[in-house]
Amino acid sequence: MSNTMDSGLQAYRASILHFTGEPTARGEGVEFFEDGLLVVENGRIKALDHAQILLPKLSEWSPSTAVVDLTGQFILPGFIDSHIHFPQLDIIGSYGEQLLDWLNNYTFPAELRFANADYAAQVAARFLTELLSAGTTTAMVYCTVHSESVEAFFSESQSRGTGMLAGKVLMDRNAPPALTDSAISGYEQSQALIDRWHNNGRQKYVVTPRFAPTSTAAQLQAAGKLLRENSGVYMQTHLSENLAEIEWVKSLFPERKHYLDVYEHYGLVGETCVFGHGIHLSEDEWQRLAATGSGIAFCPTSNLFLGSGLFDLATAKAHGVSVSLATDVGAGTNLCQLVSLNEAYKVSQLRGYPLHPYEGFYWLTLGNAKALQLESEIGNFAAGKYADFVVLDGSQIPVVDYRLSLCNELWEKLFLFMTLGDDRLIAQTYVAGQRC
Ligand code: GUN
Numbered sequence: 001m002s003n004t005m006d007s008g009l010q011a012y013r014a015s016i017l018h019f020t021g022e023p024t025a026r027g028e029g030v031e032f033f034e035d036g037l038l039v040v041e042n043g044r045i046k047a048l049d050h051a052q053i054l055l056p057k058l059s060e061w062s063p064s065t066a067v068v069d070l071t072g073q074f075i076l077p078g079f080i081d082s083h084i085h086f087p088q089l090d091i092i093g094s095y096g097e098q099l100l101d102w103l104n105n106y107t108f109p110a111e112l113r114f115a116n117a118d119y120a121a122q123v124a125a126r127f128l129t130e131l132l133s134a135g136t137t138t139a140m141v142y143c144t145v146h147s148e149s150v151e152a153f154f155s156e157s158q159s160r161g162t163g164m165l166a167g168k169v170l171m172d173r174n175a176p177p178a179l180t181d182s183a184i185s186g187y188e189q190s191q192a193l194i195d196r197w198h199n200n201g202r203q204k205y206v207v208t209p210r211f212a213p214t215s216t217a218a219q220l221q222a223a224g225k226l227l228r229e230n231s232g233v234y235m236q237t238h239l240s241e242n243l244a245e246i247e248w249v250k251s252l253f254p255e256r257k258h259y260l261d262v263y264e265h266y267g268l269v270g271e272t273c274v275f276g277h278g279i280h281l282s283e284d285e286w287q288r289l290a291a292t293g294s295g296i297a298f299c300p301t302s303n304l305f306l307g308s309g310l311f312d313l314a315t316a317k318a319h320g321v322s323v324s325l326a327t328d329v330g331a332g333t334n335l336c337q338l339v340s341l342n343e344a345y346k347v348s349q350l351r352g353y354p355l356h357p358y359e360g361f362y363w364l365t366l367g368n369a370k371a372l373q374l375e376s377e378i379g380n381f382a383a384g385k386y387a388d389f390v391v392l393d394g395s396q397i398p399v400v401d402y403r404l405s406l407c408n409e410l411w412e413k414l415f416l417f418m419t420l421g422d423d424r425l426i427a428q429t430y431v432a433g434q435r436c
């Protein structure tokens with residue numbers, strides 16, 4: 001075999017975990033190789049198996065490939081975050097407000113700066129560096145109302161080879177004039193960005209009306225038209241996060257049955273639609289979410305930080321609603337999805353649902369991939385998917401290292417990662433087989 005043919009192969013030896021389906025506590029759907037080998041070819045997964053089985057094949061395929069020895073560490077698929085605002089890196093950890101005051105006092109002033117393309121590019125680069133070092137390789141992202149911010153974000157993602165979903169925020173009322181577009185200009189700018197970025201490399205476009213209070217009926221109508229006219233594009237917005245917000249929506253759209261009905265009326269529900277938060281939902285809203293295949297992004301660090309409320313995971317599951325897990329930075333307080341899992345566990349405990357670690361790690365990987373309709377590309381190590389993965393090293397946090405030494409079972413170790421872990425555990429991150 002020639003060297004040119006060898007050059008596309010890479011191999012990583014470690015404890016390797018991924019999910020083949022929704023896991024049960026008994027371990028169905030969980031695939032774990034204590035001493036595993038992951039083989040990557042030209043940025044995609046070629047093979048995964050026990051090292052003893054795969055090493056002889058590797059030397060047949062490519063005698064010159066040196067195995068990267070990560071023994072003692074864990075390889076998992078890259079984490080996926082279904083709801084995050086890149087410009088809000090500028091205001092993460094801002095004190096004292098709940099949603100509507102937080103938006104007016106911190107968020108909108110910060111988002112004004114993203115009219116400047118150079119500034120947007122600088123924050124996009126910083127944001128992606130932070131996100132990748134926290135172990136997240138794909139995210140559904142809000143930019144600002146400025147097309148420049150979307151251009152900056154996708155350009156940065158493209159140059160790093162990451163697969164991101166993002167969109168220009170649509171706001172034509174109840175925000176500072178310099179942060180608003182109009183129903184027509186928002187529509188045209190979004191369409192131009194869709195034409196340029198949707199399915200350009202690994203990038204995907206998300207139509208992004210911020211939330212019902214900052215869009216007129218005309219703008220929501222235009223957003224629905226964008227969704228209808230561009231098959232495969234996504235939609236993201238916020239839903240029932242805060243009680244004052246819900247009252248405001250009622251007063252702005254008195255003719256609608258409930259908050260979700262505002263979106264449904266304008267064609268903004270469906271399998272490519274992701275609603276942030278969904279904390280205070282009525283029975284009818286749960287049923288409409290389920291019937292339309294729409295998803296909720298559960299954002300535990302944000303919901304706690306803004307005092308928004310305790311998401312009801314058990315009720316979501318009982319209704320068969322698709323739920324993904326997200327950080328919602330800057331209202332969320334950490335970019336690392338291990339921290340989201342920790343807080344999701346505590347919130348679910350308060351709601352009588354002790355989240356199992358298998359379910360938690362499924363969520364960060366294949367579960368979120370399915371929620372974002374991306375499971376044919378990412379989420380586990382099935383052959384042909386992108387080689388987006390993280391290397392977790394328990395020894396990087398001394399108390400985790402110590403506690404791990406007292407555990408026997410895989411699920412116990414994963415539970416430590418999820419309750420004591422953060423970005424310090426992420427030793428390496430790879431995107432399409434390239435180390436970031
Ligand atoms: N609702 C409308 N905009 C926002 C936002 O930027 N963050 C959060 N958490 N909720 C919102």
Ligand code: ZN
Nearest residue numbers: 083085276328
């Ligand atoms: Zn949000």
